[in-house]
Amino acid sequence: MIRIKRIYEDPSPDDGFRILVDRLWPRGLGKEKAGVDLWLKDVAPSEDLRKLFHHDVQKWTEFKERYFAELDQKEDIVNQIRHGAGQNVTLLYGARDEEHNNAVALREYIMMKTRRRGSRGSSQRARSEGE
Numbered sequence: 583m584i585r586i587k588r589i590y591e592d593p594s595p596d597d598g599f600r601i602l603v604d605r606l607w608p609r610g611l612g613k614e615k616a617g618v619d620l621w622l623k624d625v626a627p628s629e630d631l632r633k634l635f636h637h638d639v640q641k642w643t644e645f646k647e648r649y650f651a652e653l654d655q656k657e658d659i660v661n662q663i664r665h666g667a668g669q670n671v672t673l674l675y676g677a678r679d680e681e682h683n684n685a686v687a688l689r690e691y692i693m694m695k696t697r698r699r700g701s702r703g704s705s706q707r708a709r710s711e712g713e
Contacts, residue, residue, distance in 0.1 A: 584663070584692060586685045589674040593617030598670025601663060603685050605632065608676035618674065625659045627684050628652060639682050646687045653691050664692055 585597065589608050593600065593616075602608075602618045605626035627635070627649050635645040653660055663671060675685035 583670045584689050585670065585672040586689055587672050587674055588680065589616055589618075589676050596670070597672040600672050600674055602674045603663075603688055604674075604676050605629070606676075611676075616674075622659060622663070625653070625656060625663065625688065632684075637677060637679055637682065639679075642682050646690070649684065649687050650691050653688070660692060660695065663688075664696065 583598075587597065587600075589602060589604075589611060597617075600617055600619045602616070602621045603625050605623050607621075608616070626632070627645075631645065631648050631652065634648075635641050663673070673685040673689055675683045677683035677685075680686075
């Protein structure tokens, strides 16, 4: 299970493996209080994309499309999140907007890739079982 949580919220045992997915460390937050297990700066949107979006909801769809294209080039990092040390994973972000941020987009991307892989595996199994 992949959850999303603002890093300024207190850590919880339900969070599982906590991964900060922002390029920049959140302002005013100490590392001990943050309770981050892993900081994956490289999975964050590029600096140019981050500046383009700048939390402008009107650019959300364009941001996601471009971010997904960037994530297509980072399959090893995305898989690291997907497998999350064999436990629940919580993607942490610092943005104020809880609906339009890179963690939300990243989770959507991972879930989309997981569904595609699952459906491909099912169709391959069906073909091999029918032979």
